[in-house]
Amino acid sequence: MQDEPEVAVLRYGHRPGRDDRMTTHVGLTARALGADRVILPDNAGHSMDTVEDITGRFGGPFSVELTAGLNGVIRNWEGAVVHLTMYGERVQDVQADIREAHTEAPLLVVVGGEKVPFEVYDEADWNVGVTNQPHSEVAGLAVFLDRLFDGRELDREWEDAENRVVPMATGKKVVPADEE
Numbered sequence: 001m002q003d004e005p006e007v008a009v010l011r012y013g014h015r016p017g018r019d020d021r022m023t024t025h026v027g028l029t030a031r032a033l034g035a036d037r038v039i040l041p042d043n044a045g046h047s048m049d050t051v052e053d054i055t056g057r058f059g060g061p062f063s064v065e066l067t068a069g070l071n072g073v074i075r076n077w078e079g080a081v082v083h084l085t086m087y088g089e090r091v092q093d094v095q096a097d098i099r100e101a102h103t104e105a106p107l108l109v110v111v112g113g114e115k116v117p118f119e120v121y122d123e124a125d126w127n128v129g130v131t132n133q134p135h136s137e138v139a140g141l142a143v144f145l146d147r148l149f150d151g152r153e154l155d156r157e158w159e160d161a162e163n164r165v166v167p168m169a170t171g172k173k174v175v176p177a178d179e180e
């Protein structure tokens with residue numbers, strides 16, 4: 001988020017067809033819940049287009065990029081690396097240390113799809129479980145980012161949006177972003 005070291009999310013692996021919605025939702029969740037950037041595998045161009053379209057309509061700043069070198073992104077990251085996995089340490093036990101690291105350096109949050117190789121567990125500074133139960137990369141990412149930012153991401157301001165949703169008890173209202 002603005003005035004803080006960067007938080008980037010790396011989607012580790014993508015099976016075209018099967019993972020299309022899930023990879024898109026990793027990107028949309030990263031954007032909505034306070035990350036600055038998502039890095040997707042280079043076979044996930046369709047997800048990149050969707051996340052960029054949403055950013056254009058509902059605001060940023062948020063960037064999306066593709067990479068052919070998932071392991072290189074982790075190995076060359078200048079900051080701390082968190083890998084979300086059901087086998088990791090409990091988020092509630094390590095969140096304070098991760099927040100502390102993030103006050104000083106960028107954070108890379110890695111989420112898998114199919115089986116994640118052991119190399120990723122080894123390279124990560126923290127392997128973190130959001131519960132030690134199997135669920136989804138989108139759910140794990142959402143809870144982790146909310147713990148990282150301690151709810152501040154919910155009040156985030158959006159820049160350069162075309163549209164703005166007006167919160168309502170009932171109904172749906174979307175207005176041009178520059179309208180009061």
Ligand SMILES: C[S@@+](CC[C@H](N)C(=O)[O-])C[C@H]1O[C@@H](n2cnc3c(N)ncnc32)[C@H](O)[C@@H]1O
Pocket residue numbers: 083084085086087110111112113114115116128129130131132133134135136137138140
């Ligand atoms: C559907 S899971 C598949 C995991 C796969 N069986 C493996 O061994 O890596 C896909 C991704 O969801 C995330 N995930 C699933 N459960 C999680 C949990 N309890 N805590 C954190 N992340 C989780 C992880 O990033 C994982 O790579």
